[in-house]
Amino acid sequence: MRDRNIKKNIMYSAIFMFSCFFILVVYITYLQVLKSNALANNPLNMRAFQMEKNIQRGTMLDRTGKKIAFSERIKTGFYHRVYPYADMMAPVSGYLGENIGNAGIEGYANAALSGQNNPWSRFGPIAQLFSSNRGNDVKLTINVDVQKIAYDALGNRKGAIVVINSKTGAIIAMVSRPSFDPNTVEEDWGALIQNQEGLLLNRVSQGLYPPGSTLKPMIADAALKEKVTDQQEIFDCKGFLKINDSYTLHESHNEVHGSVNLREALTVSCNTTFATLAMRLGESNLEKTFKRFGFTKEIDNEIAEASIQLPQFSKLSEGEICQVGIGQSTVLVTPLRMAMLASAFANQGKIMKPYLIDEIISPSGVIIDRSKNEVWLEATTAERANIIRGFMDNVVTNGTGHAAFVKGIDVAGKTGTAENSSGADHAWFIGSAKLPKEDISFAIIIENSGGGGTEAAPIAKELIMNMLKTEEVAS
Amino acid sequence: MFKKNCLLLLPSMAILFLGTAVIELGKYPVINFSLWSYILAIAVGAFCIAGILQRTASDADPYIFPIAMFLGSIGLIMIERLKAALFIPQIHWILIGMTVFFGIVYFTKNIRFLVNYQYLIGLCCLLLLSSTFFIGTEIGGSRNWIVLGPFQVQPSEFAKIFIIVFLSAYLIDHKNVLSLPSNKFLGFRWPPLRFIAPLLLIWGIAVLMFVVQKDLGSALLFFGIAIFMTYMATGNKTYVFMALFFFIISSIISYQLFGHVRVRVAIWLHPWSDPNGMAYQVVQSLFAFGSGGIWGTGFSHGYPGLIPEVHTDFIFSAIAEELGLLGDVPVILVYVLLIYRGIRISLQCKNEMNVLLAAGLSISLALQVFIILAGVTTLLPLTGITLPFISYGGSSMLSSFIILGLLFILSKKENSNA
Numbered sequence: 001m002r003d004r005n006i007k008k009n010i011m012y013s014a015i016f017m018f019s020c021f022f023i024l025v026v027y028i029t030y031l032q033v034l035k036s037n038a039l040a041n042n043p044l045n046m047r048a049f050q051m052e053k054n055i056q057r058g059t060m061l062d063r064t065g066k067k068i069a070f071s072e073r074i075k076t077g078f079y080h081r082v083y084p085y086a087d088m089m090a091p092v093s094g095y096l097g098e099n100i101g102n103a104g105i106e107g108y109a110n111a112a113l114s115g116q117n118n119p120w121s122r123f124g125p126i127a128q129l130f131s132s133n134r135g136n137d138v139k140l141t142i143n144v145d146v147q148k149i150a151y152d153a154l155g156n157r158k159g160a161i162v163v164i165n166s167k168t169g170a171i172i173a174m175v176s177r178p179s180f181d182p183n184t185v186e187e188d189w190g191a192l193i194q195n196q197e198g199l200l201l202n203r204v205s206q207g208l209y210p211p212g213s214t215l216k217p218m219i220a221d222a223a224l225k226e227k228v229t230d231q232q233e234i235f236d237c238k239g240f241l242k243i244n245d246s247y248t249l250h251e252s253h254n255e256v257h258g259s260v261n262l263r264e265a266l267t268v269s270c271n272t273t274f275a276t277l278a279m280r281l282g283e284s285n286l287e288k289t290f291k292r293f294g295f296t297k298e299i300d301n302e303i304a305e306a307s308i309q310l311p312q313f314s315k316l317s318e319g320e321i322c323q324v325g326i327g328q329s330t331v332l333v334t335p336l337r338m339a340m341l342a343s344a345f346a347n348q349g350k351i352m353k354p355y356l357i358d359e360i361i362s363p364s365g366v367i368i369d370r371s372k373n374e375v376w377l378e379a380t381t382a383e384r385a386n387i388i389r390g391f392m393d394n395v396v397t398n399g400t401g402h403a404a405f406v407k408g409i410d411v412a413g414k415t416g417t418a419e420n421s422s423g424a425d426h427a428w429f430i431g432s433a434k435l436p437k438e439d440i441s442f443a444i445i446i447e448n449s450g451g452g453g454t455e456a457a458p459i460a461k462e463l464i465m466n467m468l469k470t471e472e473v474a475s
Numbered sequence: 476m477f478k479k480n481c482l483l484l485l486p487s488m489a490i491l492f493l494g495t496a497v498i499e500l501g502k503y504p505v506i507n508f509s510l511w512s513y514i515l516a517i518a519v520g521a522f523c524i525a526g527i528l529q530r531t532a533s534d535a536d537p538y539i540f541p542i543a544m545f546l547g548s549i550g551l552i553m554i555e556r557l558k559a560a561l562f563i564p565q566i567h568w569i570l571i572g573m574t575v576f577f578g579i580v581y582f583t584k585n586i587r588f589l590v591n592y593q594y595l596i597g598l599c600c601l602l603l604l605s606s607t608f609f610i611g612t613e614i615g616g617s618r619n620w621i622v623l624g625p626f627q628v629q630p631s632e633f634a635k636i637f638i639i640v641f642l643s644a645y646l647i648d649h650k651n652v653l654s655l656p657s658n659k660f661l662g663f664r665w666p667p668l669r670f671i672a673p674l675l676l677i678w679g680i681a682v683l684m685f686v687v688q689k690d691l692g693s694a695l696l697f698f699g700i701a702i703f704m705t706y707m708a709t710g711n712k713t714y715v716f717m718a719l720f721f722f723i724i725s726s727i728i729s730y731q732l733f734g735h736v737r738v739r740v741a742i743w744l745h746p747w748s749d750p751n752g753m754a755y756q757v758v759q760s761l762f763a764f765g766s767g768g769i770w771g772t773g774f775s776h777g778y779p780g781l782i783p784e785v786h787t788d789f790i791f792s793a794i795a796e797e798l799g800l801l802g803d804v805p806v807i808l809v810y811v812l813l814i815y816r817g818i819r820i821s822l823q824c825k826n827e828m829n830v831l832l833a834a835g836l837s838i839s840l841a842l843q844v845f846i847i848l849a850g851v852t853t854l855l856p857l858t859g860i861t862l863p864f865i866s867y868g869g870s871s872m873l874s875s876f877i878i879l880g881l882l883f884i885l886s887k888k889e890n891s892n893a
Contacts, residue, residue, distance in 0.1 A: 007822050009707040010834040014818040017841040021811050024845065025804055027854050031764040032800040039765020044750050044758065047766050050778045 049098070051114070053078050058113040058135035060093055060105060062144040063170075063358060069093045069106065069182075085144065087179035088151045091202040092142055092356065095182040100189050104202070105138060105356060106182075108302040112136045112360045112368075134363040141170035141358045141371075149466040150175040153459045159446035160203035160335045161459070166343040166432055166439040168373045169352030171303075174336075176203035206306040208332040209445055212418030213269045213452070214428045215327030217388050218341055219277055220266055221380050222289040224387065228280035231387070234259050241272040247319040249275050249326075252417065266391045267399035269415060271326050278325025283313040286324055293341055294351055294377045295333065302356050308333050328419060335443040338430045340376075343441035345389040346412065346432035348382035350375050392431060396457075401429060403457035406464050410434040413460060415452030424448040427455035433464050437471050480525040483541035487548040488518050494552030497775055498559075513566045517551075520570060524577050528883075532580065536820055536886035540576070542813045543864055543879050547572075547872075549806060550865035553793055556775050558786045561867050568869045572876035579880030586884055590828055593644035597673065600637035603630040604680055608687060619690040629870035631684070631693040632861075636877055638677060639700060639839055643831040645673060646708035650827075677701045678718065682725050689735050692846055692860030698722065699842045704835045743856035756783050760851045763789075763796035771799025786867045788859050792851050806865075807848070814841045820886040833885045836878050 031039070039045065056079055060069040068089050071079040081096050083089060094104015102110055115135035150161040150173045163173040180192055180199045192199050201207060223229045237257035241249045249271060251257070257270045265273035278286060287310075290296060295308045309332035311324065323329035336354065344351045353376035360369040380388075392412035395401040401413040413431025420426055427449045432441040442460065449455040495514055499507065521544050528535065547569050555562040589596065607619050607630055614620045614627065621628045678701060684694040702718040705711075729736045738753055746754040746761070759782040766772065779785050779793035786793075795803040817837025824830045840863055847862050849855035861871035863878075 005710050006707060006827060006830055009710045010818060010821055010830070013703050013707055013834070013838055014814070014841075017814065017838060017845065018811065020845050020849075021807060021841075024848055024852070024854060025807055027852055028764065028795070028803065028807075029800060031761065031852060032768055032795065032803075036765045036768040039762055040768065042762065042765070045762040045766065046781055047762065047778045050781070 048114075052135075054133070055079075055115055056134040057081065057096075058115070058137040058361075058363075060109075060113070061137060061139045062142045062147075063140065064143060064145070065139075066144045068140065068142070068144070081182075083182040085147075086181045086183060088147060088175070089142075089144075090179045090182050091176040091204060092140065092147075092174050093182055095180075095185040097186040097189070100186060103200075103304070105140065105302060108304070109138045109357060109360070112138055115363075136363065136368060137361040138357055139359040139361060140356050141165075141172065142174065142356065143172050145470045146173040146463075146467060147175060149173070149470070150463055151177070153462045153466075154446070157446050157449060158197070159444070159449075160207055161442065161444050161463070162204045162335050162339045163440050163442045163463070164336075164339050164343060164354055165352075166346040166441045167352065169343075169354045169376065170358070170373075171336075171354055171356050172440065174202070174204045174356075176201065176207070202304065203335065203445070205303050205334050205336045207334060207445075208306050208309060209335070209426055209428075209447075210329075210331060210418040210420055211327040211333045211338060212416035212426070212428055213271075213274075213327055214338055214341075214414050214416035214418075214430045214443075215331070215333075216266055216269065216274050217345060217392060217414050218289060218293055219274050219281075219325050220262055220391065221345075221384055221388050222281055222285060222292075223262070223277040224384055225289075225380070226281055226285050229262060229277060231262055234261055235265055235270070235273040235276065237265075237270050237272045239272075241275050241322070243275075243279075243318050243322055249319070249322050263391050263394060266414070267394045269395075269400050274325045275322035276325075278321050279318060281325075283316050283321060286321065287313040292377070293344065293379045295337060297377070299354060299376075301353070303336070303354060305336070306334060308337060327416060335445050338428070339441050339443035341379075342392075342412075342414075342430045342432050342443065344377075344379040345385045345392060346434075346439055346441050347385070349378060349380040349385035351377045351379050389432070396431070400453040401431070401457045401460075403453060404429060404431065404460040404464075406433070406461055406468075409464060409468070411460070411464060413457065415457055417451045417453075420448075422448060425450055428452045429456035429460050431460060433460075435464070435467060435471065440467075480529045480537050480541065481522055483538065484521050484525055484544055487541065487545040488521065490545070491517065491548040491551060494548070494774065495555060498552070498555050501775065510562070513563065517566065517569060517573075520573050524573060527577075528580065532883070532887055534886075534888040535580075535883055536816055538816050539813060539879055539882055539886070542809060542816070543576075543876070545809060546806070546813075546864035549794065550790065550862075550867070552774075553790055553865070554786050554867050556797075557779060557790070557793055558867070561786060564869075565867055565872075568872040571869070572872045575873060576876040576880045576883070579877065580883045583880075583884055586832075586881065587826070587828070589640055590644045590648075593641055593648070596637050597641040597645070600634045600641060601676075601680075603634040603637065604684070606630055608683070611688065619684070619688045619693060626869070629868070631690065631697075632870040632874040633877075635693075635696065635700070635839060636836075636874060636881075638697065639704070639835040640832065641673075642677075642701065642704045643708075643828050643835050646704060647828045647831060650708055674701060674705060674714070678721055682729075690859070691736075691739065691856075692850075692858035695846055695858055696839070696842055696860060699846075700835065700839050703838045703842070704831065707834055707838075708831055739856045739858075743853060746853060756789070757851075757853055757857055759783070760789055760792040761853065763792040764852065767796040767799045767803075769800045771795075771797050771802055773797060787861060788847060788857075788866065789851055790866050791848055791862055794865075807844075810840070810844045814838075814844075817882050820882055824885060829885050833882060836882055840875075840878060 057071040059067055062068055069083050071081050074080045094106040096102045096106045113135045154161055154177050161175045164171050178197050178199055236259055239251045239254050239256035251271050257268050260270055290310055299305055311330040320329050340351050353374040355371050358371055359367050362368050389412050392414055396404050396411045396413045400415040404411055404413050411433045413429055416428030418426040427446045429452050430443040444456045444459050446455050554565045612620045612622050619631050681694045681698040684690045705714040742754045742757055746757050750758040763779055774797050777796040779796045782789045782792055814837050821830050821833030824833055847860045850857035861868055863875040
């Protein structure tokens with residue numbers, strides 16, 4: 001009998017232990033099924049990074065197939081990332097670092113470049129069958145030659161140039177200076193983040209500037225749309241506009257433009273006319289116009305943007321409304337948004353969604369993903385777009401933007417000289433050009449350099465002339 | 476024709492050969508021929524042992540040796556994959572373990588003689604454990620090692636076996652006294668103090684290990700073995716309550732007194748509050764489980780090297796990462812099968828001491844596997860202890876094979892009938 005008792009106790013003990021194992025199996029199942037993704041994708045989990053070290057990261061190509069970034073095996077057996085164009089392409093490529101994370105296309109397209117976006121990547125042994133030790137290539141819309149032209153045209157000055165295809169939204173060049181060398185970004189990191197020049201800032205999409213007079217084509221469009229004026233009305237510019245007892249708006253250099261219609265006002269960039277139009281439009285129409293041209297809408301793709309700063313329209317005083325009309329007040333925009341504004345008038349009123357990634361190509365050469373051209377906004381009507389475009393043509397042929405005039409090429413533009421808190425005025429030039437091969441829109445800003453007509457417009461000319469040369473060479 | 480014994484060895488040998496092939500082909504064109512001779516030695520040794528035992532002990536349990544070889548093979552290929560430098564040493568240990576197993580089962584006909592030496596065995600156990608208090612060396616945060624020339628021995632791995640043998644003899648001898656309490660105190664009937672003194676001594680030792688050596692895993696294991704064996708022998712729940720009371724009190728006291736205990740508990744309760752510091756190892760282990768998911772990353776395609784000490788205490792996390800849920804649950808089931816066979820052997824024994832011995836050995840295996848697996852999954856606080864047959868380490872491998880040998884002898888008819 002006693003023997004029986006011992007065996008019964010042993011049975012109970014065994015059942016207890018087996019129950020413990022059952023709980024253990026349930027808990028492991030919970031970890032590996034329900035919590036699996038959360039644990040695998042936890043930012044502290046270094047596995048993704050380790051995996052990337054052992055596979056050859058895909059190449060970043062420009063639209064002509066030139067390598068912007070590629071990986072090569074070094075002595076240690078690991079791969080090393082090379083950026084042949086160093087700081088020229090840094091605003092586009094971004095960077096990649098073990099301790100500093102990643103940015104730009106390296107960051108946005110990380111999964112594709114490291115081959116981890118494959119649908120079978122979470123299927124263990126099966127994944128190993130299909131996996132390649134090479135990531136996917138990413139082909140960009142950038143043209144290295146145009147990028148180089150823009151980069152050289154900017155010279156050593158601080159500023160940004162962006163060139164987009166008006167008909168597709170493809171970004172052809174995106175230059176920001178001063179920049180950084182992504183080849184040595186990890187070593188230079190301490191100095192880079194200390195530097196006050198904003199080396200890591202991609203001025204094209206993250207630099208916020210007052211648009212100044214480059215905003216006037218949009219105000220002109222709004223004035224025509226809301227019918228607060230027409231093309232025939234004559235404005236009388238006395239060189240100043242007394243808004244009320246405490247505030248008088250002056251023309252720059254106290255110029256007196258005399259009698260001008262809308263077209264002439266834009267051509268000479270008449271502040272009093274546009275301040276008058278802004279007052280006639282009122283705060284709610286101004287707010288609607290900014291919305292119409294996409295300033296309140298995010299692009300939401302591979303382009304990392306700083307949010308556009310707009311004033312609280314309902315709280316604006318009369319003086320401030322006038323300031324908004326000439327692109328000052330608290331309006332802060334990015335060069336990319338101004339190029340998009342210019343493209344609306346070059347593309348029948350439509351703004352195409354800007355993009356950088358054209359194709360994602362698997363190691364075996366199969367195109368996994370291809371960007372579609374998307375109409376982002378119908379900002380204005382084709383009719384009004386063509387009117388404004390005509391005004392902007394006149395700016396280049398007869399007006400403040402004459403320095404951008406290129407014989408035989410239809411160039412439209414608008415200069416801007418933006419007052420700002422950081423010192424001398426920023427020189428702006430935005431516009432579009434019908435090149436033989438493609439229609440381009442662009443925005444150029446040179447920080448603290450002075451007048452847009454004298455500083456920024458000549459760069460547009462240089463850009464267009466050199467693009468024509470390379471197009472000829474290519475054809 | 477292969478007999479059942481040999482047939483059961485085939486999966487483990489397949490694992491061993493294929494696993495080694497996967498790793499070695501990855502190193503091609505470097506071919507390590509000596510490695511293959513070692514692998515062959517294990518295979519030949521395993522089949523010889525199985526073949527000889529089939530003949531000489533045909534009535535014994537045919538499953539436990541192949542099960543141990545299965546677990547050993549998984550351990551070997553994981554160690555080859557995780558710490559290639561430790562692969563050959565681990566092969567040595569498994570070969571020595573197999574030899575010791577064979578020696579025990581071939582030359583020992585009957586283990587009833589152990590009863591006569593119970594106090595000697597108890598004394599040995601005490602000596603082994605106390606040795607570390609005096610000449611112990613701290614390795615990996617626990618002072619539970621003795622360094623003998625080129626070898627590092629973990630005496631607690633062997634003391635564990637002595638304590639089970641001692642307890643099974645002692646408890647059966649004194650069962651009547653122990654199970655017939657005489658004094659009523661605090662609502663429970665307590666046996667005379669001198670009979671429970673050895674039990675209190677073991678618990679005391681466990682607490683000392685806990686405190687002095689910071690070896691929480693072994694302490695928990697010894698404590699658990701003592702509770703289970705006392706309960707199994709006497710069926711008296713007083714001991715269980717007494718032990719739990721004792722456990723809770725000592726836990727509270729050590730939590731209050733010792734920083735390392737508080738740290739362990741804090742890591743267990745809030746691993747995510749310090750994921751790069753104190754809880755680094757546990758958090759890395761959880762990442763391994765998560766990254767493995769259901770299918771695993773595939774053998775040799777994961778990154779278990781991110782977990783510190785992955786080849787010893789955390790080897791199961793590496794299995795979970797590379798073989799996934801579909802690979803690690805079967806490993807647990809194989810352990811459960813081994814423990815089930817052990818319990819079955821125990822239930823088939825006639826002699827009370829043998830019954831208790833087999834049950835004690837099986838429960839000790841179960842406890843050890845559960846403590847470490849619950850630790851690496853954060854089901855329970857982590858306590859460093861090896862995974863039998865799989866973790867790297869000579870002491871662990873040897874003691875596991877000794878336990879296996881004892882279970883094998885107990886499964887022979889002449890023992891179960893005696």
